[in-house]
Amino acid sequence: MPLLELINVKKDYMKGETVIPALRGVDLLIEKGDFLSIVGPSGSGKSTLLNIIGCIDTPTEGSVLYDGTDLSELNDKEKTRYRKENISFIFQSFNLIPVLTARENVELPLIIEKKFNKEEIHDKVSNIIEIVGLEDMADRFPRELSGGQEQRVAIARALVKNPLVVLADEPTANLDSEMSEDIISVMQKMNEEIHTTFIFSTHDPLVQKHAERVIILRDGLIASDERKNHGHAD
Amino acid sequence: MSFIQKFAFRNVGRNKRRSILAVISVTLSIMLIVFLQGFVGGFLDNLVHNYTKNETGHIRIATNQFEEKAKFNPVTENIKDPDRILQTISQNEEINKNIRIMTKRIVFGVLLSHDGNNKAALAYAGDPKKEKELLMLNNSILPGGRYIENENETIIGKQLAEDLNYELGDEINVLTQGSDYALHLKKFKIVGLFETGLGMYDEKLFQIPLISAQELLRMPGETQQIIIMLNNYHDSDMVAEQIDNLLMDNEIAVSPWSKIGTYYFYVEMAAQIYGWYYIVIAFLGAFIIANIMMMVVLERRKEIGIIKSLGFSNKQVLSMFVFEGMILGFIGSIIGSLIGVGIVTILHYHGLDFSKMLSSIDMPLSSIVYFRLNVLNIVTAILLGTVVSTVISFIPSRRAEKMKIVDSLKSV
Ligand SMILES: Nc1ncnc2c1ncn2[C@@H]1O[C@H](COP(=O)(O)OP(=O)(O)O)[C@@H](O)[C@H]1O
Numbered sequence: 001m002p003l004l005e006l007i008n009v010k011k012d013y014m015k016g017e018t019v020i021p022a023l024r025g026v027d028l029l030i031e032k033g034d035f036l037s038i039v040g041p042s043g044s045g046k047s048t049l050l051n052i053i054g055c056i057d058t059p060t061e062g063s064v065l066y067d068g069t070d071l072s073e074l075n076d077k078e079k080t081r082y083r084k085e086n087i088s089f090i091f092q093s094f095n096l097i098p099v100l101t102a103r104e105n106v107e108l109p110l111i112i113e114k115k116f117n118k119e120e121i122h123d124k125v126s127n128i129i130e131i132v133g134l135e136d137m138a139d140r141f142p143r144e145l146s147g148g149q150e151q152r153v154a155i156a157r158a159l160v161k162n163p164l165v166v167l168a169d170e171p172t173a174n175l176d177s178e179m180s181e182d183i184i185s186v187m188q189k190m191n192e193e194i195h196t197t198f199i200f201s202t203h204d205p206l207v208q209k210h211a212e213r214v215i216i217l218r219d220g221l222i223a224s225d226e227r228k229n230h231g232h233a234d
Numbered sequence: 235m236s237f238i239q240k241f242a243f244r245n246v247g248r249n250k251r252r253s254i255l256a257v258i259s260v261t262l263s264i265m266l267i268v269f270l271q272g273f274v275g276g277f278l279d280n281l282v283h284n285y286t287k288n289e290t291g292h293i294r295i296a297t298n299q300f301e302e303k304a305k306f307n308p309v310t311e312n313i314k315d316p317d318r319i320l321q322t323i324s325q326n327e328e329i330n331k332n333i334r335i336m337t338k339r340i341v342f343g344v345l346l347s348h349d350g351n352n353k354a355a356l357a358y359a360g361d362p363k364k365e366k367e368l369l370m371l372n373n374s375i376l377p378g379g380r381y382i383e384n385e386n387e388t389i390i391g392k393q394l395a396e397d398l399n400y401e402l403g404d405e406i407n408v409l410t411q412g413s414d415y416a417l418h419l420k421k422f423k424i425v426g427l428f429e430t431g432l433g434m435y436d437e438k439l440f441q442i443p444l445i446s447a448q449e450l451l452r453m454p455g456e457t458q459q460i461i462i463m464l465n466n467y468h469d470s471d472m473v474a475e476q477i478d479n480l481l482m483d484n485e486i487a488v489s490p491w492s493k494i495g496t497y498y499f500y501v502e503m504a505a506q507i508y509g510w511y512y513i514v515i516a517f518l519g520a521f522i523i524a525n526i527m528m529m530v531v532l533e534r535r536k537e538i539g540i541i542k543s544l545g546f547s548n549k550q551v552l553s554m555f556v557f558e559g560m561i562l563g564f565i566g567s568i569i570g571s572l573i574g575v576g577i578v579t580i581l582h583y584h585g586l587d588f589s590k591m592l593s594s595i596d597m598p599l600s601s602i603v604y605f606r607l608n609v610l611n612i613v614t615a616i617l618l619g620t621v622v623s624t625v626i627s628f629i630p631s632r633r634a635e636k637m638k639i640v641d642s643l644k645s646v
Pocket residue numbers: 013014015020021022040041042043044045046047048049
């Protein structure tokens with residue numbers, strides 16, 4: 001069974017009287033461990049698609065199945081739990097809570113989960129901070145970090161609870177190309193090592209070339225879905 | 235400290251100027267409340283003090299028959315053996331330690347006539363020494379006169395004297411019914427005129443020695459009332475009951491001032507009305523918190539979206555903001571009450587002079603109001619400020635709670 005299955009997902013927004021179709025019937029299967037990039041020009045529906053998968057937005061029509069469960073059948077509490085247990089988000093910018101240090105930001109998902117004691121949280125957080133290469137920055141506040149460092153913290157925070165799926169909406173949009181490649185390679189490393197499923201949107205060709213699978217979205221429809229078979233050769 | 239609390243504390247420190255503004259608004263309102271509590275309390279204490287010392291005492295002992303007709307001041311329903319009662323009470327240490335002054339007093343109405351003028355007047359007969367601490371007319375004697383020193387002397391209200399064409403040194407004829415129901419006459423020499431500024435005294439009252447009144451009224455050794463002043467008038471009910479149990483006399487009524495007439499009712503009502511004022515003032519102070527919190531919530535929309543997407547429940551988001559409002563309210567309340575207590579403490583010892591404002595009020599009041607200093611009031615003010623701020627923070631916090639994640643994420 002695929003991890004995620006989107007069946008004829010449509011999403012309309014209303015702007016006054018006019019209907020804006022953001023997604024016009026998307027069918028998509030996502031397997032566990034996918035490293036998938038959604039590419040498309042601005043306004044093509046990338047964010048809308050990610051939000052619907054992450055269950056923070058609902059489709060106007062069609063359904064999203066997670067592990068066979070239809071997300072539209074969940075109530076608010078169950079949706080919160082679904083997100084808490086399975087999904088992590090990384091946004092384009094302003095991901096971090098400004099009054100919390102890098103370390104505290106990364107701790108957040110574990111504190112909310114209430115599954116671990118203080119020591120376990122500390123170990124897990126230290127570990128992930130090391131993986132993203134921010135040991136020296138852990139006690140800094142977001143305003144004391146560069147854009148790239150902030151996104152690394154956001155990745156660490158997304159990964160610390162070991163989610164099944166990480167949804168990243170243009171995570172490199174505000175970074176220069178060097179930093180962008182850097183961020184993507186961190187994500188790639190996590191994907192290879194712990195098989196976290198990554199779904200990220202971008203309109204940056206540099207970033208896109210790292211993805212194993214590239215979906216091109218145009219006007220709310222999937223224009224192409226290519227799986228590179230480079231895995232071992234690259 | 236839970237994570238949510240830590241988060242809220244950090245957020246309070248985030249925009250210092252705005253937090254300070256919120257705190258100041260609560261500080262000011264709580265300061266005002268503590269000040270008003272001190273003033274109103276002091277004012278009521280002042281009213282009660284003056285009323286009781288002139289009228290009923292904190293506790294009045296009289297016969298049951300007198301109590302029934304008290305407003306007519308009858309001189310026919312007297313305590314036969316007041317000295318035995320005084321002795322019994324002063325020998326009881328438990329009761330005596332609460333008592334400041336205990337004295338006999340006879341009050342009766344007479345019609346005074348002179349030079350063809352008639353005036354209804356009220357005679358106050360007591361121990362001249364003790365009345366210096368009760369009626370205190372010795373403080374209001376006009377130049378040329380003096381206070382009562384001997385039998386058959388009187389001091390008389392200035393207006394009353396004028397109305398009757400009396401002058402210092404004249405003798406007044408007091409013709410009245412005695413305890414034997416017969417009419418008796420006695421002359422009193424005017425040794426002083428007094429002017430208290432209060433019409434109710436200056437126009438009506440004259441003071442004579444108890445012993446002369448006993449002679450006039452044919453009631454030697456007897457008294458109409460025993461007036462007791464306590465160290466603290468709030469103990470009146472308790473001490474009255476103790477005395478009643480001690481005396482065990484069915485003929486004698488021991489009444490705390492709160493059970494005599496309607497005065498207590500008005501004092502209580504005033505205290506309650508001000509209680510409502512305090513709540514209103516607290517809400518006004520907290521209203522600014524609500525506004526500031528509303529700005530805060532709108533400003534942090536994106537952040538609210540992020541923490542919700544991390545799995546924060548709506549309830550947790552709500553409690554985070556409510557807690558933030560509570561912190562602001564608590565800090566403001568503490569500072570406000572500290573400053574307020576400082577001011578009230580000074581005015582508790584030094585008093586505030588209201589003579590200009592009070593001169594037009596025809597009520598027995600001392601012109602200097604000593605503010606009431608009460609720990610319970612201060613605790614109430616802090617609680618009030620904190621609770622009201624917390625409650626009012628629910629309004630903006632609900633807004634944060636209800637925000638949809640997608641909508642808040644889209645706002646940058
Ligand atoms: N809340 C909204 N209200 C109205 N229209 C919206 C809203 N969100 C997105 N849209 C529209 O939906 C389309 C897709 O938007 P989006 O998913 O953000 O695209 P992308 O992320 O690829 O730039 C765009 O035309 C956008 O204007």
